[in-house]
Amino acid sequence: MIRDYFRVLVVDLFTGRGNVVTVDGRDTVAGGSGLAAALFNKYGQTSKPWNDPEQPLIFAIGPLTGYFPLMSKTVCAFKSPYHDQYAESHGGGRSSLSLRFADLDALIITGKAKRPSCVVVGSRHLDVKEVQYLWGMDLYATGKMLRRMFKKGSGHRSILRIGPAGENGSAMACINVDSYRHFGRLGGGTVMGAKNLKGIVIHGDGIFPLMENKEYPKLFEEVHRQLTDTDMMSKYHNLGTSANVAVLNDIKALPCRNLQQTSDTDIAGITGEKFAEVALLRNAACSGCPVGCIHIGFFREKFMEENRYLYRQVSYDHEPIFATGSMLGIKDCFNVLMIIDVAEKMGLDVMSAGVALAWATEALEKGIITEKETIVPLKFGNDKGYKEAMKHLSFGTNEFYRLLSQGTMKAAEKYGGADFACVLGQEMAGYATGEVFFTSQALGLRHSHLDSAGYSYDQKPKGKNIQDAVDFMVKDEQGRVFLTSMVACLFARSVYTDELLSKCLQSVGYDTLANNIKSVSQHIQRLRWKTRLATGFNPQGVVIPKRFTEVTTWKGSIDEDFLIRLKNAYAQRIIEMAESIQV
Numbered sequence: 075m076i077r078d079y080f081r082v083l084v085v086d087l088f089t090g091r092g093n094v095v096t097v098d099g100r101d102t103v104a105g106g107s108g109l110a111a112a113l114f115n116k117y118g119q120t121s122k123p124w125n126d127p128e129q130p131l132i133f134a135i136g137p138l139t140g141y142f143p144l145m146s147k148t149v150c151a152f153k154s155p156y157h158d159q160y161a162e163s164h165g166g167g168r169s170s171l172s173l174r175f176a177d178l179d180a181l182i183i184t185g186k187a188k189r190p191s192c193v194v195v196g197s198r199h200l201d202v203k204e205v206q207y208l209w210g211m212d213l214y215a216t217g218k219m220l221r222r223m224f225k226k227g228s229g230h231r232s233i234l235r236i237g238p239a240g241e242n243g244s245a246m247a248c249i250n251v252d253s254y255r256h257f258g259r260l261g262g263g264t265v266m267g268a269k270n271l272k273g274i275v276i277h278g279d280g281i282f283p284l285m286e287n288k289e290y291p292k293l294f295e296e297v298h299r300q301l302t303d304t305d306m307m308s309k310y311h312n313l314g315t316s317a318n319v320a321v322l323n324d325i326k327a328l329p330c331r332n333l334q335q336t337s338d339t340d341i342a343g344i345t346g347e348k349f350a351e352v353a354l355l356r357n358a359a360c361s362g363c364p365v366g367c368i369h370i371g372f373f374r375e376k377f378m379e380e381n382r383y384l385y386r387q388v389s390y391d392h393e394p395i396f397a398t399g400s401m402l403g404i405k406d407c408f409n410v411l412m413i414i415d416v417a418e419k420m421g422l423d424v425m426s427a428g429v430a431l432a433w434a435t436e437a438l439e440k441g442i443i444t445e446k447e448t449i450v451p452l453k454f455g456n457d458k459g460y461k462e463a464m465k466h467l468s469f470g471t472n473e474f475y476r477l478l479s480q481g482t483m484k485a486a487e488k489y490g491g492a493d494f495a496c497v498l499g500q501e502m503a504g505y506a507t508g509e510v511f512f513t514s515q516a517l518g519l520r521h522s523h524l525d526s527a528g529y530s531y532d533q534k535p536k537g538k539n540i541q542d543a544v545d546f547m548v549k550d551e552q553g554r555v556f557l558t559s560m561v562a563c564l565f566a567r568s569v570y571t572d573e574l575l576s577k578c579l580q581s582v583g584y585d586t587l588a589n590n591i592k593s594v595s596q597h598i599q600r601l602r603w604k605t606r607l608a609t610g611f612n613p614q615g616v617v618i619p620k621r622f623t624e625v626t627t628w629k630g631s632i633d634e635d636f637l638i639r640l641k642n643a644y645a646q647r648i649i650e651m652a653e654s655i656q657v
């Protein structure tokens with residue numbers, strides 16, 4: 075049976091105990107992004123720093139999780155170590171279904187454990203286990219140990235864990251989910267580290283009954299058919315997003331060598347086609363997803379002392395390829411996989427880490443820093459240097475890497491080079507399409523290319539009407555916010571229209587939500603902005619570094635005047651949205 079409230083487990087690491095509480099608001103915040111913001115308003119401390127032990131680490135799922143395919147994400151919310159403001163990061167794997175089968179709409183972790191610990195939850199149990207012996211272990215070894223320790227119910231079990239980056243306070247630390255998915259951006263892994271929390275194991279060991287009415291199975295079949303019959307399935311399953319590497323390169327929109335270029339004639343070795351041809355091992359999928367967009371590549375590793383080879387499996391898509399490939403001048407897909415592999419082991423957000431190292435490489439070229447800072451010779455195209463640098467970033471080996479691991483701008487504040495820091499709120503995503511995308515990522519709530527489709531607006535002949543572009547970003551964000559409140563994978567956005575979502579919600583009994591999608595999505599959008607601004611975000615203070623104005627795309631040079639006016643107008647709209655509701 076559906077519930078008109080949220081069932082939330084709040085775990086206190088100080089005491090090692092938890093409470094299941096009920097939270098109202100199903101008809102106003104829906105779940106996922108909306109629920110996370112509501113819970114942060116209830117449990118978060120807007121004026122205390124991100125690492126205050128009282129700050130909550132929130133994981134929230136949506137009303138359709140378990141009922142329909144691709145409702146497979148979990149929204150993780152926290153106060154971010156990257157900017158000390160409210161942040162959201164989304165991950166998949168088995169996390170959302172495990173929470174659903176554990177009979178939880180959300181899990182909140184507060185407090186700080188006395189010693190390194192692992193939270194283990196299920197539908198009827200909670201345990202906080204001390205796992206000192208895992209502290210310091212890389213992410214792969216940690217995963218292996220946790221899988222051994224918690225063998226039971228592996229199909230319905232989700233394992234979240236951090237690596238050394240999270241333990242050492244790097245603001246670029248991710249939370250790994252079930253090996254091939256991540257709560258990647260804005261430092262969720264660092265929040266776990268600050269709480270002395272090495273892992274979270276969610277046992278989906280309860281029962282989740284489906285609806286017994288006639289409409290639900292019919293609609294499920296229809297949704298499944300649409301998801302598997304359309305282009306979406308083949309697009310994301312076959313080459314996946316890594317197909318974008320060649321496409322963006324062709325239209326001069328691929329960030330290369332710290333965005334000194336937007337295309338490269340020598341890109342053939344790292345295109346999605348090349349990966350599929352020589353390095354793709356298999357596809358995998360999040361639970362409840364028939365698409366299977368996760369591409370797992372391999373590379374061989376030689377163990378010198380034993381004179382034997384092993385192969386390693388590493389997931390890839392467009393973003394990690396751009397961040398460790400074109401951005402770093404790496405031309406070979408196996409070298410890209412090897413760099414990603416080190417970042418994975420360390421538990422780093424590979425996008426931020428790759429882009430930060432691209433800045434460090436140019437800074438070294440320009441003589442702003444020396445090898446005394448970088449320890450290893452960073453040079454575009456030199457994969458060996460980057461593999462070592464990823465470790466330094468993770469361990470904070472010296473002052474330079476400690477600062478860089480807090481964000482490229484933090485390092486630039488000390489050493490100079492802010493003009494060529496590829497930072498749009500956080501290290502940039504892999505699209506250099508133009509003014510609307512740069513504005514969208516710089517000001518977007520998640521500083522993600524997925525906040526709104528600015529990259530797509532740039533690619534259409536829309537002209538330079540500020541009002542149109544701002545309206546587009548606001549409207550597109552609103553639609554996405556409802557989807558992420560359902561915790562839909564955004565790859566399914568063309569299938570899950572408002573009309574279809576309304577039918578889905580109705581078929582499982584959420585009639586009020588089904589009939590109010592527009593007003594609920596608007597409310598959630600405003601609530602998120604209110605929450606972000608309450609924690610210190612000043613949209614009008616956002617600066618887009620000079621490098622982004624020096625870019626040339628297929629449309630020609632960036633129009634700096636348009637970029638600045640657009641940024642200011644969007645900032646104003648964000649403030650208006652935040653001010654339009656009371657919490």
Ligand code: SF4
Pocket residue numbers: 144146166167310358359360363364365366367368563564565
């Ligand atoms: S399309 Fe990919 S990311 Fe989305 S749910 Fe399926 S496997 Fe996960």
